[in-house]
Amino acid sequence: MEVILSRVAAYHAASACYLQSNRDQLNEFPSYKEPDQTLIAKKSWIQQQFYESLRANGLRQFEDKVKSYQRTLSSRVKAPDSKKSFTVILNGACCSNNxxxxxxxxxxxxxxxxxxxxxxxxxxxxxxxxxxxxxAPAAKTEKFDGFSRFYVEKLAEILNLLNFKGKFPSLTDIQLDMLSYRRHWGKL
Incomplete structure (x- = not known):
């Protein structure tokens, strides 16, 4: 997982530097927007993979708890302000199959x-x-916080190497973004 996170951090750092130096070309990619039907279908598939991972790792008892938590989240969350987040060119399909x-x-x-x-x-x-x-399989999700920290450290290291002039995201910034965007991941 650390090898993969290193590559994701490198890609994000390079794309942040590209966006910083090519502001006039920002129309090359669509900006993040509310989920369309394709994204909803993809999210449904990802959630199904997560549930299968729970079952395969003997954690089936958590499936109902996760589903209940997702319903609770979806009823409380308002749309986050993406301008406050560390913005990159997203891969958009960042999972092991790709x-x-x-x-x-x-x-x-x-x-x-x-x-x-x-x-x-x-x-x-x-x-x-x-x-x-x-x-990721459930065995790896147990290390979620450690992997998040590893990603942020690699991202900062590479942003520094690339002489990025903007604000480096801290672990707290990334964790707050995760909380802000939980609506995207928290419901079907």
């Missing part, structure tokens, strides 16, 4: 590349991050 991995002779993942940019758009970085972390 990654190609390079493995060493011992079966360890050494590198990954994205292979689907059909849903790319400009929006909050947490969309790709949440999509990746929430579609």
């Amino acid at each position: 990654l190609l991995g390079l493995f060493d002779e011992f079966g360890q993942l050494r590198d990954v590349v994205f292979n689907d940019f059909g849903s790319a758009n400009i929006g909050p970085a947490v969309h790709d991050l949440l999509q990746l972390l929430l579609t």
Whole structure:
């Protein structure tokens, strides 16, 4: 997962630098907007994968609790202000099905590349991050906070290398964005 998060952080850092230096070309990609039917169908599929992961890892007892929590979230949340978020060119389809991995002779993942940019758009970085972390098997979701921290540290490191002039997102910024955008992930 750390190899994948390193690549996501590098992609987000590079795209943030690109957006910073090419403000006049921002119309190349659609901006984040309310979910359309395609996004709703994709979200439904992702949630189904999450539930299957719970079942496969002997955590079926949490499925009803998660569904109840999602209903509670969907009844309380208003639309967040995406201008306050760390904005990047989103991959838009950041899940394991859309990654190609390079493995060493011992079966360890050494590198990954994205292979689907059909849903790319400009929006909050947490969309790709949440999509990746929430579609991971349940064993990996136990390390959600650690993976979030790792992503933020890698992102800051690469933004620094690229001489990014904007505000670097902190772990707290990313966590607040996750809370703000939970509506996107919290209901069907």
